[in-house]
Amino acid sequence: MLETGCGAGRFTERLLEKLGAFVTSTDLSSAVHANQANCPQSDRHRVVQCDINALPFLPRSYDIVICLGVVQHTPRPEATIESLYAQVKPGGWLVMDHYRKSLAHYTKIGTVLLRPFLKRLSPRRGMAVTERFTKAFFPLHRAVKDNRLAQILLSRLSPLLTYYHAYPQLDDRLQYEWALLDTHDSLTDYYKRLRSPTQISNTLSRLGGRAVWVAKGGNGIEARCQKPI
Numbered sequence: 001m002l003e004t005g006c007g008a009g010r011f012t013e014r015l016l017e018k019l020g021a022f023v024t025s026t027d028l029s030s031a032v033h034a035n036q037a038n039c040p041q042s043d044r045h046r047v048v049q050c051d052i053n054a055l056p057f058l059p060r061s062y063d064i065v066i067c068l069g070v071v072q073h074t075p076r077p078e079a080t081i082e083s084l085y086a087q088v089k090p091g092g093w094l095v096m097d098h099y100r101k102s103l104a105h106y107t108k109i110g111t112v113l114l115r116p117f118l119k120r121l122s123p124r125r126g127m128a129v130t131e132r133f134t135k136a137f138f139p140l141h142r143a144v145k146d147n148r149l150a151q152i153l154l155s156r157l158s159p160l161l162t163y164y165h166a167y168p169q170l171d172d173r174l175q176y177e178w179a180l181l182d183t184h185d186s187l188t189d190y191y192k193r194l195r196s197p198t199q200i201s202n203t204l205s206r207l208g209g210r211a212v213w214v215a216k217g218g219n220g221i222e223a224r225c226q227k228p229i
Contacts, residue, residue, distance in 0.1 A: 001015055001021055001022065001023045001024070001062060001063065001064045001065075001066060002023075002024050002026070002055075002057070002061070002062040002064070002065045002066070002087055003015060003023055003024065003025045003026070003066050003067075004026050004027075004052050004055070004065070004066070004067045004070060004084060005026070005027055005028075005052060005067055005068070005069060005070030006025035006026060006027045006031070006032070006035050006047070007027060007029075007031045007034075007035065007069075008031050008034035008035055008038055009025070009034065009035040009038040009039045011066070011068055012025050012035055012038070012039045012045070013038070013039055015066070016039060016044065016045055021044065022044050022045075023044065023045050023046075024045075024046050024047075024048060024057075024062070025039070025045065025046070025047050025048070026047075026048045026049070026050050026052070026055065027049060028049065028050065028051055028052065029049075030049075032047050032048070032049045035047050052067075052070065052074065052080055052083060052084070053074070053079060053080055053083045054083075055083065055087060057087060059086045059087060060086070060087070060088065060089050060090065060227075061087055061089065062087050062088060062089060062092060063088075063089055063091075063092045063093070064088075064092060064093050064094075064095065065084050065085075065087050065088050065092070065093070065094045065095070066095045066096070067080075067084055067094075067095070067096045067097075068095075068096070068097050068219070069097065069219060071084075071096055071097075071098050071193075072098050072099040072191070072192060072193045072194070072195075072220075073189050073190075073191050073192065073193070074191060074193070075191060077098065077193050077195060077203075078203050081094075081096065081200075081203050081204070081207070082207060084096065085204075085207045085208075085209065085225075085227065088227045089227065090227050090228060090229045091226065091227065091228075091229045092226070092227055093224055093225070093226050093227075094204070094209065094224060094225055094227070095223075095224045096222075096223050096224070097217060097218075097219040097220065097221060097222045097223065098193075098195050098200055098219070098220055098221045098223070099192065099193065099194050099195070099219065099220040099221070100194065100195065100196065100197070100216065100220030100221045101194045101195065101196050102194075102220070105194065107156055108155065108156060108159075109156060109157055110157055110158050110159030110160075111159050111186065111187065114133075114159050114187055115186075115187050115188075115192070118130070118187045118188050119187065119188050119189065119190050121188075123188075126184065126187070126188045127184055130180065130183055130184040130187060130188075131180065133159055133160070133183070134160060134176070134179055134180045134183060137158045137159070137160045138160060138162070138175075138176055138179055140154060140158065141154060141158065141160060141162040141164065141179070142164070142172065142175070145164035145165075145168075148165065151164065151165055159183060159187060160179050160183050161178075161179060161182045161183045161186055162175065162178075162179045163175060163178050163179070194220075195221065196221075197214045197215070197216065197221050197223075200214050200221055200223050201214045201223070204223060204225040205225075207225075208227070208228060209225030209226065209227065210225065210226045210227070210228050211224075211225060211226045212224075212225045213225070
């Protein structure tokens with residue numbers, strides 16, 4: 001398996017739980033060091049710091065290529081998908097996701113107003129601003145955690161991403177940490193591309209993918225296809 005955009009290892013751990021899986025995890029950022037610490041390299045796992053559009057591997061090397069939460073943050077998503085597809089062995093699978101065009105994206109006032117400013121700050125200053133907003137808005141999200149309508153309305157004004165509705169089993173400490181980190185990620189990504197399910201399907205088909213499957217999912221769009229033998 002090739003896992004591109006591995007980050008600190010949120011999905012790496014799950015992939016390594018699969019008996020017999022050999023996983024190569026890549027990321028352009030220094031998150032590879034956190035991945036190395038969380039999921040140490042072994043005879044079943046290696047970590048490589050590299051560009052997703054210049055992967056240092058021979059084409060058609062992997063049975064499964066997985067890319068979650070990454071393609072939408074690249075300059076040209078279609079070129080990135082092509083780079084990923086090139087790594088799939090004949091008969092293998094590409095699994096990916098992408099942000100979807102939606103009214104909700106354009107009506108989240110807090111994000112629309114803040115992101116153009118925050119994404120140009122230094123990492124240190126950007127995190128400091130995100131921390132201040134999280135401290136200010138998180139108590140409001142916690143107060144309406146049991147009122148779904150209030151959650152929806154607040155989410156249109158607040159820049160925070162919170163998970164009380166999706167993961168109610170998390171305690172307040174983890175809810176706060178997840179909100180802080182994912183809000184920072186959503187406000188400081190330089191590229192935030194949007195695509196429709198039809199656009200993703202057409203891209204995979206144009207590359208020659210078979211058994212193309214595209215559906216709405218947690219991140220917007222989830223998709224997979226198989227490379228012909």
